Amino acid sequence: MRYSPSKENYLKTIFHLQEEEGVVTTNALARALDTSPASVTDMLKKLKTQKLLLYEKYKGFKLSLEGRKVALQIIRKHRLWEVFLVEKLRFGWEEVHEIAEELEHISSKKLVDHLDKFLDFPTTDPHGDPIPDANGKIPLIKQISLRDLPINIIAAVCNISDQSPEMLELLTHKGIGLGTKLEIKKKFSFDNSLELNIRNHQPITISENVARNVFVTHEE
Amino acid sequence: MRYSPSKENYLKTIFHLQEEEGVVTTNALARALDTSPASVTDMLKKLKTQKLLLYEKYKGFKLSLEGRKVALQIIRKHRLWEVFLVEKLRFGWEEVHEIAEELEHISSKKLVDHLDKFLDFPTTDPHGDPIPDANGKIPLIKQISLRDLPINIIAAVCNISDQSPEMLELLTHKGIGLGTKLEIKKKFSFDNSLELNIRNHQPITISENVARNVFVTHEE
DNA sequence: TTAAGTTTTTAGATTTGTCTAAATTTAAAT
DNA sequence: ATTTAAATTTAGACAAATCTAAAAACTTAA
Numbered sequence: 001m002r003y004s005p006s007k008e009n010y011l012k013t014i015f016h017l018q019e020e021e022g023v024v025t026t027n028a029l030a031r032a033l034d035t036s037p038a039s040v041t042d043m044l045k046k047l048k049t050q051k052l053l054l055y056e057k058y059k060g061f062k063l064s065l066e067g068r069k070v071a072l073q074i075i076r077k078h079r080l081w082e083v084f085l086v087e088k089l090r091f092g093w094e095e096v097h098e099i100a101e102e103l104e105h106i107s108s109k110k111l112v113d114h115l116d117k118f119l120d121f122p123t124t125d126p127h128g129d130p131i132p133d134a135n136g137k138i139p140l141i142k143q144i145s146l147r148d149l150p151i152n153i154i155a156a157v158c159n160i161s162d163q164s165p166e167m168l169e170l171l172t173h174k175g176i177g178l179g180t181k182l183e184i185k186k187k188f189s190f191d192n193s194l195e196l197n198i199r200n201h202q203p204i205t206i207s208e209n210v211a212r213n214v215f216v217t218h219e220e
Numbered sequence: 221m222r223y224s225p226s227k228e229n230y231l232k233t234i235f236h237l238q239e240e241e242g243v244v245t246t247n248a249l250a251r252a253l254d255t256s257p258a259s260v261t262d263m264l265k266k267l268k269t270q271k272l273l274l275y276e277k278y279k280g281f282k283l284s285l286e287g288r289k290v291a292l293q294i295i296r297k298h299r300l301w302e303v304f305l306v307e308k309l310r311f312g313w314e315e316v317h318e319i320a321e322e323l324e325h326i327s328s329k330k331l332v333d334h335l336d337k338f339l340d341f342p343t344t345d346p347h348g349d350p351i352p353d354a355n356g357k358i359p360l361i362k363q364i365s366l367r368d369l370p371i372n373i374i375a376a377v378c379n380i381s382d383q384s385p386e387m388l389e390l391l392t393h394k395g396i397g398l399g400t401k402l403e404i405k406k407k408f409s410f411d412n413s414l415e416l417n418i419r420n421h422q423p424i425t426i427s428e429n430v431a432r433n434v435f436v437t438h439e440e
Numbered sequence: 441t442t443a444a445g446t447t448t449t450t451a452g453a454t455t456t457g458t459c460t461a462a463a464t465t466t467a468a469a470t
Numbered sequence: 471a472t473t474t475a476a477a478t479t480t481a482g483a484c485a486a487a488t489c490t491a492a493a494a495a496c497t498t499a500a
Contacts, residue, residue: 006457026478039458041479046456058465058478089334102326108319114309226487246448259488261449266486278448278495 003052005105008074009033010043011052012104014063015071023060072136073112078104079125079132080115086126087119093126093179093199123219127179128156130219139219146184146194146206146214154183155216162213174204176214221290223272225325228294229253230263231272232324234283235291243280292356293332298324299345299352300335306346307339313346313399313419343439347399348376350439359439366404366414366426366434374403375436382433394424396434 003011013032017024026044030037044061047053052067063071081103085096113134116122123139124130130139149155157180160171171177175198185203186195192208206214223231233252237244246264250257264281267273272287283291301323305316333354336342343359344350350359369375377400380391391397395418405423406415412428426434 004456027476035457036459037478038460038480042457045479085331085334089331089338091330091334099326099328099331102328106319106322106326108322110311111305111309111319114305114311118309224486247446255487256489257448258450258490262487265449 002107003050003070007043007047007052008070008105010040010047011063011067011071012074012078014053014061015068015075018062024062025060069136072132072138074104076132076134076136077106077112079129080112080119080122082125082127083119083122083131084115093181096126124156126181128154128158128181128217130217141217141219143215143217145212146216147192147208147211149184149216149218151184151187153218154181155218156181157214158217159215160213161215167210167213170210171214174206175201176206182216222327223270223290227263227267227270227272228290228325230260230267231283231287231291232294232298234273234281235288235295238282244282245280289356292352292358294324296352296354296356297326297332299349300332300339300342302345302347303339303342303351304335313401316346344376346401348378348401348437350437361437361439363435363437366431366436367412367428369404369436369438371404371407373438374401375438376401377434378437379435380433381435387430387433390430391434394426395421396426402436 010029010033013029014024017028017032021028026037026040030040033040041057044053044055047067048055048061052064052070053061054064055061078100081100082093082096085091085099086093091099116134122131124141130141132138143158146155146157157176157178160167160178176182181199183197184194185197188194192211193205194208194211195203195205197203230249230253233249234244237248237252241248246257246260250260253260261277264273264275267287268275268281272284272290273281274284275281298320301320302313302316305311305319306313311319336354342351344361350361352358363378366375366377377396377398380387380398396402401419403417404414405417408414412431413425414428414431415423415425417423
């Protein structure tokens with residue numbers, strides 16, 4: 001079955017909201033898609049008749065098994081294209097999202113699988129997010145504090161618990177943001193400070209207090 | 221300016237018909253796009269108001285300078301993606317057209333230019349058709365008889381003048397069709413027969429009589 | 441040169457995805 | 471337990487791209 005780019009975007013966004021929030025609401029989805037709640041309701045009805053969504057009006061909704069499958073394929077395409085753009089076409093990791101938003105709607109299954117092979121079956125995208133395999137299985141990634149990250153494991157920043165301007169100023173200065181890929185090279189037991197490597201940068205040092213507030217994901 | 225995939229397809233198809241036929245008619249365009257003449261008229265009006273088309277009703281039409289520019293960018297994208305699919309993702313040259321029909325509508329200009337560089341600035345696609353450069357300039361290609369093709373020059377079959385079943389049977393057997401990329405490796409002056417290389421195949425031999433009826437294009 | 445035939449255009453409808461404004465249902469607060 | 475507020479859905483409309491059927495304009499051939 002083939003779905004319109006618009007429907008694919010709905011499925012994908014519902015999937016992401018489900019992951020984060022557990023429950024998805026009409027308003028949250030409208031906000032995420034930058035559209036009106038009325039439009040969302042319209043689309044939900046269509047997705048329901050196509051059995052992509054479990055939905056009763058006023059009662060909330062979530063993806064059906066089929067809807068989840070479709071969403072994961074879109075996410076797979078999005079992330080593989082991002083890898084391609086960064087690794088092969090030498091884009092910066094911050095500029096690939098927008099382009100991948102278009103590429104993810106190219107339908108050919110064979111294209112995606114050839115691309116996957118061409119890229120040598122990557123398991124994470126340039127932001128550190130896991131790439132579902134051809135069957136929609138996502139490599140298990142768990143979110144841990146940077147303080148607990150083992151040495152020499154590449155991980156991606158996925159959350160910053162202390163969002164104060166002071167913390168953000170510090171992180172911006174060090175070159176750390178959401179999605180930054182990094183690796184601990186040394187832990188100093190004297191004060192539990194860490195020395196990190198970040199893609200294409202000089203090693204940097206951060207305190208335990210900072211590390212505690214930075215959460216990262218990494219492959220199992 | 222950004223145009224819908226549908227408009228881009230109209231512009232591209234008008235361009236191709238202009239090249240082949242000189243004049244484009246509503247019916248011919250409808251046939252080429254597999255749509256109704258009425259739909260074509262509707263779209264022509266829209267393209268005219270956007271100044272992409274010179275068009276007076278009942279008086280025929282052709283692309284404006286701007287329309288031509290847009291068409292050439294689409295064709296550029298189409299052909300570059302075809303090169304990518306064949307050279308990098310190892311698709312067969314006969315299966316890439318359909319996928320490139322989708323990829324050609326991805327909008328990012330930067331993407332196309334990076335892709336061009338990644339592919340090392342190819343001048344023809346896997347079918348032997350010339351690829352417009354970033355300014356929309358097409359490398360000059362002239363059509364010549366295979367008999368007159370110099371040795372060791374890669375060329376693409378673009379026309380077969382004798383379309384008899386006997387000729388086609390022979391060519392099919394040898395693995396030659398429209399778009400086949402080939403190269404003469406040896407000319408025998410005894411009978412003017414030719415030894416050819418075709419992508420991924422064993423060398424083959426054809427008679428002068430066959431060569432005379434096969435037309436090829438190659439870069440200048 | 442006028443009647444017949446072909447091509448092109450108009451008229452009116454349909455589908456998809458969207459909108460605003462208004463109504464309805466659920467949730468919260470007194 | 472009402473009232474008020476918030477979230478959600480309906481109603482009605484619109485733009486893009488398409489369709490069919492019918493009208494209008496061009497072409498051609500007797």
